[in-house]
Amino acid sequence: MNLTTTLSWTAVCPLDRLEPDRGVAALVDGAQIALFRTADGLFAIDNRDPVSGAYVLSRGIVGSRGGVPTVASPLHKQVYDLRSGHCLDLPGVAVARHDARCRDGLVEVRLRQEG
Incomplete structure (x- = not known):
C-alpha cells in the first residue's frame, strides 16, 4: 500500500524573489527542494x-x-514534468513533487512524503 503524507506549509521566500523560468534551491524541513516559478x-x-x-x-x-x-537536468538532460515529477525521457523514473503556493506574497512549500 502506498500512502502519501503531507506536512505543514513552510514559508520559503517572497514571490518577487523568484525569477520567472529559473529555479532556486531551498531547504524545507531538512529536504533540498528545487522551486520554480x-x-x-x-x-x-x-x-x-x-x-x-x-x-x-x-x-x-x-x-x-x-x-x-x-525542467531538464543540467547533467544528463533528462526532462521532468514539473506537475507530476515524472521523467518524460526514461519510463519509470521520477522525482518527488511537493505542493507550492503563494499566500500573502510569500511562497510556501508543503512536503509530500511517500510511505
Missing part, C-alpha cells in the same frame, strides 16, 4: 536528480514539452 504557476520538486544522484535540478533548464511545464 513559470507562466503555469509555482512548482516544487526534490532537488536531487534521480539519474545522477546529484542535487542539481534547481539549476536545470526550464521549458515545456507539448504544453507541459518541464
Whole structure:
C-alpha cells in the first residue's frame, strides 16, 4: 500500500524573489527542494536528480514539452514534468513533487512524503 503524507506549509521566500523560468534551491524541513516559478504557476520538486544522484535540478533548464511545464537536468538532460515529477525521457523514473503556493506574497512549500 502506498500512502502519501503531507506536512505543514513552510514559508520559503517572497514571490518577487523568484525569477520567472529559473529555479532556486531551498531547504524545507531538512529536504533540498528545487522551486520554480513559470507562466503555469509555482512548482516544487526534490532537488536531487534521480539519474545522477546529484542535487542539481534547481539549476536545470526550464521549458515545456507539448504544453507541459518541464525542467531538464543540467547533467544528463533528462526532462521532468514539473506537475507530476515524472521523467518524460526514461519510463519509470521520477522525482518527488511537493505542493507550492503563494499566500500573502510569500511562497510556501508543503512536503509530500511517500510511505
